[in-house]
Amino acid sequence: MTHTVDISGQTLTKRYTSWVRDEPAREWAALALLSRTAPDLTPIPLTSSTADPPWITMTLIPGRPLEAPLTQTTALGNALETLWSAPFGDLQPIDLTALVDRTRAGLTALADRGDVIADAARTWLDNEPPDLSVVQDPVVAHGDPNLANYLWDGVQVRIVDFEDTGSGDRTVELANLVEHLSWRQADPTPLVRRFSVDPERFRAARCLWAGFWLTLIGPGGPSAHRNPPGTAEAQAQRVLRLVAG
Numbered sequence: 118m119t120h121t122v123d124i125s126g127q128t129l130t131k132r133y134t135s136w137v138r139d140e141p142a143r144e145w146a147a148l149a150l151l152s153r154t155a156p157d158l159t160p161i162p163l164t165s166s167t168a169d170p171p172w173i174t175m176t177l178i179p180g181r182p183l184e185a186p187l188t189q190t191t192a193l194g195n196a197l198e199t200l201w202s203a204p205f206g207d208l209q210p211i212d213l214t215a216l217v218d219r220t221r222a223g224l225t226a227l228a229d230r231g232d233v234i235a236d237a238a239r240t241w242l243d244n245e246p247p248d249l250s251v252v253q254d255p256v257v258a259h260g261d262p263n264l265a266n267y268l269w270d271g272v273q274v275r276i277v278d279f280e281d282t283g284s285g286d287r288t289v290e291l292a293n294l295v296e297h298l299s300w301r302q303a304d305p306t307p308l309v310r311r312f313s314v315d316p317e318r319f320r321a322a323r324c325l326w327a328g329f330w331l332t333l334i335g336p337g338g339p340s341a342h343r344n345p346p347g348t349a350e351a352q353a354q355r356v357l358r359l360v361a362g
Contacts, residue, residue: 119280124177128163132172133280139209140280141171146208147282148175151257154203158196159276178275180268185302189269194311196267196274201256201287201312211258211285213250216329221245223332234335237353237360241328244360246321249289253318258285262294264303288314292322298330298344298352320362327356 119140123130133141148162160175183189224238259266260281268275291312295305309319333340335349 127177128174129160129177130172130174132170134170136171138281141165141167141173143209143282144279145173147257147279148173150206150208151200151203151279155199157273157275158199159279178268178277180270180275182265183267183269183274183303184264185300187264187303189274190304190307192269192272192274193267194308196276197308197312200259200276201290203257205255205257205284208257209283210252211260211281211283211289213285213289217245217325220325220329220332223335223338224328226337227331227335230336233350233357234331234353237331237356238328238335240360241324241331241356244324246324246328249286249318249322249325252284252286254287254314255284256287256290258283258290258293260285260290260293262290262297262300264297264299287312288318289322289325292319293326296323296326296330298334298348320359324356324359327352327359331356 119133119135121132121134123132131144145162145165148159151159152161160178163174163176165171165173183193187193221242224241227238228235228242230238259276259279260283261278263278266276266278268277291309291314294300295309331349331352332338334344334352335341338349341349
């Protein structure tokens with residue numbers, strides 16, 4: 118867990134349990150920007166502290182987290198369109214090079230196991246996605262498209278949890294959403310159709326994120342213990358399918 122949350126009336130205080138990637142500053146910058154440029158899409162930041170642990174107090178926004186099967190795809194698309202239409206200002210860029218390096222290292226550690234997970238790791242490493250670091254369609258990149266970070270109040274979807282946010286690329290962000298583990302029982306096809314992207318670049322970005330997820334939930338990964346047996350093997354099969362095209 119990267120943070121804890123305390124709610125008091127109409128305010129929410131988020132206390133960070135880790136901040137090695139400057140998460141509090143990223144979240145504050147994103148919320149400050151979006152509360153001005155995309156009103157009613159996100160919480161409004163109120164106060165913050167750099168104490169140990171650092172914290173941010175923000176407005177509490179209404180709604181329940183989205184769940185699969187997803188019936189609010191149009192509303193979610195509207196929220197994403199608002200987010201991706203907002204100016205990204207001086208937000209820190211998403212470091213895709215670091216993501217690739219981390220993914221490569223994690224898959225290298227899995228490649229000698231002698232199972233489908235190793236097969237997927239070796240296949241990814243032998244067919245590493247092309248460089249995606251040059252931003253072609255700059256947007257505010259949310260960075261964490263977990264379904265639970267989209268809140269539905271019966272009318273509209275709002276977005277929370279901006280500790281990974283920065284400036285990024287729309288195609289890479291859409292691929293991040295499609296490949297997020299929380300979307301396995303939800304159908305992102307309407308969103309892919311709505312936000313038309315270059316198919317080859319999109320596939321490359323999906324391969325990157327799929328490989329990254331295998332490093333998270335595979336044996337020894339930081340999220341391996343959070344998922345039921347067979348999750349990593351299913352992810353390995355997904356990597357193999359994506360790399361094969």
